[in-house]
Amino acid sequence: MISISNLSVAYGAITALDDVTIQAPTGAITAVLGANGAGKTTLLRTISGLVKPRSGSITANGHALIGERPDAIARLGIAHVPEGRGVIAEFTVEENLRLGALGAKTNVTSGLEEQYALFPVLKERRKQYAAQLSGGERQMLALGRAMIANPQILLLDEPSLGLAPLVTQDIMNTIKTLCANSGLTVILVEQNAKSALKISDFAAVLHVGKSIAVRPAAEVAADESLRSYYLGMAE
Amino acid sequence: MSGTFKRLAWVLGGLVIAMAIASIQSGTDAANLTKAGAYFIALVGLSFLTGWSGQISIGNSGFMLVGGYAAAFWTLHHPGEPVVISLLVAIVASAFVGLVLGMPATRLRGPYLAGMTLAFAVALPYVPQSFAVSTLGGSQGLTITPLSAPQWFSHLFDTSTTLPVVINSRFTAMVSVLIAALVLWLMSNLFASKLGRAMRLVRDNDVAAELVGLHLGRTRAQAFVVSAALSGLAGALLVMVSGTASPSTYEFGFTFSIALLTLMVLGGIGSLGGAIIAALLGVYSMQITTWITNHTGLGPTSWVSNKLPNLAPNMENILFGVLLIVTMIFAPRGIVGLVSGLRQKLISVTRR
């Protein structure tokens, strides 16, 4: 369970998040939707400690996160796959995965085995540099590197960015499976509302720094006004 | 300030300084002032490069060497010609070297540039020492008749009470301060000019500079040329006054490049007023150091100095090293920045 209350963040004079309150229940996928510049990335960066908020509180499984360093937050079991995946291009696939285990101090050997079983393509390419992977493979590597840390909470920033629709669908299904199998709490930030809503249990919408609704995903998907105004899903 | 008033202020300020110099009693003080003028010009040269165009150089002593040798060489072969020509020759020669070094340098960023200029400054003294020994004098260097006070100047003073040496020093001090004032005036105009604005844009945001159509390389190279020309002028001035240009001249070695960088940072990077403070600081650093050590219980008779007899001669560099580090971390805009910060605070307090 991750609970964000009255969170406000500003970069200098520019307000990025304004009194945002969002709850993401344990074992569920909560989508945070919104247009470019709505503050979605800032929200995740604040949760993982990269951005210091002006006010508000964030608690994850009973731990207050604000004021903690990013690496300490990561070691609490909160994995953050940043925008653009954040795989280290100069490292091989295996080095990237090992790094995930080293950071979280989990067992490297068994972790590698698990992730290779989950993502066979990573095993095939384990000696290749991450720079040589396709976009979808990089996203799998980023997911694998996050999962090798045995997290309880997974923060995903635009996993569909730059991916073809079929690949996006594939990645989304993987996320759904991961969540169902391990009781993971997921916050999924997406501009691609349609694909995100398909796999999410709950959804919140951010609009210019304010949170508008935290409701079951199906309700949000059916809400005509949200669809056309904020999500750009007019069909 | 209106134009006329500004001009009047310059003239009055010049007169006050001239009268002050004319009344200096000690030859050492006058000689120090001469040096301060040259240091000011060299500091403005460095400050222009680093503070305005954002390029760092630890090699400006090399340009000073080029200017100094060019002036000495010209004077040696054209005795009796006006000093101004020697100085112009020095400016042209060092500007040319600045262009040659500036071309590859403009493609380099921060540390590469700093290292390359440092290597230039370290290697350059070997040139007159090893090459063309017959024309450049090898390790002895070149010796010329130093600048001396003309008849009309000496007549202004009572030669029965004032030593000719002192009159001479007063004359060189006046020449040096005059040239420094000229540089100050030129550079303050340059700052407001199109080139000055281009420099600042290149420093602050090179992408934006390119978008508005500025040629980055050319603007950076121009900064190098201006910086080299000023350094060369400073080197030439020192040589014309002292009468010698040699590979071992303090101002021509890479340690002086480091000293220049230190002084510039202490005064305030990119500030003309800071350069004046820094020049005086450079000339009087020994006296300042002695004063500080004597007033902090580190003087020659103290316990520490008994333990470490070699401390005193190194005190200056220890102090400057510490000051440089502390300044950069806590007051990166130097003395000028501190003063203007203090003034801002005072203004805001009085307005409240």
Next chain:
Amino acid sequence: MIANILTNRIVNDIAGGASQGVIIGLVALCLVLVWRATRVLNFAQGPMAMFVTYIGMTQMDHHVNFWLAAVISMVVGFMFSALTEIVIVKPLYHKAEINPIVVMVGMFTLLEAIASAIWTNIPRYPTAPYSSINFQSSGNPTGLSPLSTFQIAAALAVMTFVAVLFNYTSLGLKLRASALAPEVSKLLGLRVSRLLTLGWGIAGAVGAVAGVVISLNPGGLSPNMLDAMFILGFIAAAIGGLDSPLGALISGVGIGVIMQLINDYWNSNYADMVAVVLLVVALMLRPQGIFTKNSARRV
């Protein structure tokens, strides 16, 4: 036949030049390590190494043997460099590019002055564990002595250690990650700040080895003994590319050999100038170094 080769003038120059070149490469390696970890060019690398070499080597006056003195230098070198990073370099990350350069120049001035105040400018000559008389081959001297062989071996051993540490250990993986991608590393739970300090510490220990090895040269141990070596090390690192440890070693050896040949066949005063000319030419051809992969500059 073999005897002829071993005592051949050019072969001797190459051997002698390579032994100095490996040391240049070692100095270059320190610069590369610090640069890769924190994007700071440590202008005080030479004086820092000199300072800790003094601290270790002067223990030999108190009946400490050479090996222990060298270890003291390395340990102090590690701690001193790490402390420097914590106290004066950390406040400067994310500041303008020139700020750390200026601060390290200040460190340069400060350390040389303190060393001169404590130990004076008169060189000291630590007793080397090996003879500096060149090996003989059929009555003629070869290009190497037991001492220069030891110097090469020490430098190569340190480089191998660093290469293995960075490329084949978990710690090395973490160190490289914090240098390449500090933010991602933090998100993975790495204590990046601590790892960067460790990176500086390792560079400091490597620098101490360079200092100890150089103090056994004929010039001995003096406050400015590493100034020239630093310039050459920088030239090697810049030609090789500040991101490439192997490039630093190769160009270090190259510079050492070229300078030895110039010394022997031409004039020792020209050697430094040639090194600078090499640097200028190399930087004009490839401003990012010869051994680094071409990559877009980050805006």
